[in-house]
Amino acid sequence: MNSLRNSIIGHEALFNAWSKLISKESLEGTFLFVGPSGIGKIKSTFAMIQQVLCEGELDQACGQCGSCLRVSQRQHESVLHIQAEGASIKVDQAHDVLHFCQLRSLSKKRFVIIEEAEKLRAATANILLKTLEEPPHGTVFILTAASTTSVLSTIRSRAKVFKFNPLSIEDMQKHQVGPDWAILASQGRMDRLTELVENQNFEFRKSWAHFLNQLLTSDDFLSQEAWKDLVKNREDLKMGLSFMLSMIRDASFLYWNEKDVLRNMDLRDDLKKLSQMPMEKLEVTFVKILELQKQQAFNKDAVLSFESLYIGLR
Numbered sequence: 479m480n481s482l483r484n485s486i487i488g489h490e491a492l493f494n495a496w497s498k499l500i501s502k503e504s505l506e507g508t509f510l511f512v513g514p515s516g517i518g519k520i521k522s523t524f525a526m527i528q529q530v531l532c533e534g535e536l537d538q539a540c541g542q543c544g545s546c547l548r549v550s551q552r553q554h555e556s557v558l559h560i561q562a563e564g565a566s567i568k569v570d571q572a573h574d575v576l577h578f579c580q581l582r583s584l585s586k587k588r589f590v591i592i593e594e595a596e597k598l599r600a601a602t603a604n605i606l607l608k609t610l611e612e613p614p615h616g617t618v619f620i621l622t623a624a625s626t627t628s629v630l631s632t633i634r635s636r637a638k639v640f641k642f643n644p645l646s647i648e649d650m651q652k653h654q655v656g657p658d659w660a661i662l663a664s665q666g667r668m669d670r671l672t673e674l675v676e677n678q679n680f681e682f683r684k685s686w687a688h689f690l691n692q693l694l695t696s697d698d699f700l701s702q703e704a705w706k707d708l709v710k711n712r713e714d715l716k717m718g719l720s721f722m723l724s725m726i727r728d729a730s731f732l733y734w735n736e737k738d739v740l741r742n743m744d745l746r747d748d749l750k751k752l753s754q755m756p757m758e759k760l761e762v763t764f765v766k767i768l769e770l771q772k773q774q775a776f777n778k779d780a781v782l783s784f785e786s787l788y789i790g791l792r
């Protein structure tokens with residue numbers, strides 16, 4: 479069994495800062511973990527808590543002791559995890575926090591996690607302000623939120639901020655968390671990546687593979703209407719461009735008969751068609767798509783961009 483830390487990619491600087499606080503025995507007060515959703519704030523929170531509550535002698539969590547196991551199962555008696563039920567955190571939940579703080583602590587530290595602290599409305603926040611300002615000895619508060627500005631300033635001013643940045647593409651690729659096209663499209667968010675890979679994945683890619691084939695081979699591309707809807711959605715277009723690059727990359731590997739490195743084997747019929755096209759044409763298309771991606775052509779008329787790409791390829 480590994481520690482939770484081992485399953486987390488990136489956020490090195492934050493873990494280092496956290497470790498430093500532990501080693502200086504100055505881990506106390508209220509923390510505000512900010513960053514877009516799906517970036518790993520809660521997962522990291524539990525990993526950091528595991529590091530503190532581990533019964534072992536090491537600075538890192540062993541991942542195996544009873545305490546580590548209870549943290550990873552989210553059942554540790556010294557951790558209270560508050561999540562909003564609906565649009566706001568309820569007054570009752572604030573009272574749960576106060577009650578937890580009054581209990582006798584059973585371990586060296588205990589933690590209160592308040593997820594989505596932007597959902598703390600003034601009335602509820604007021605109940606907690608004094609405690610957040612000065613948590614009882616040995617109690618650490620960790621609040622998470624999308625941004626510092628989304629949280630009431632009365633809370634913000636009492637907290638030490640840990641800023642979670644999106645993962646770098648390199649980090650994600652190094653750990654092979656998903657296919658390249660999805661990594662590029664996920665913009666450093668693991669939840670987006672999972673969604674891409676698991677849900678819309680196949681149908682979405684299938685329709686873009688079809689689009690790519692039409693762009694390269696169809697005689698009446700300009701008069702077709704279906705693809706124009708496909709490229710109109712900004713988010714879809716971003717993903718579509720990344721995906722088309724990965725298809726062309728695959729097609730050229732297939733052309734050279736390097737089948738081991740293909741990333742889109744589930745679309746082998748489309749890949750085969752692509753790989754039979756003149757390599758030169760594929761290369762030009764690849765470069766053009768890269769350009770579209772770089773120019774962030776999304777603000778411009780995407781339909782126009784593809785029309786001129788099509789004409790250029792003729």
Ligand SMILES: [Zn+2]
Nearest residue numbers: 532540543546
């Ligand atoms: Zn442990």
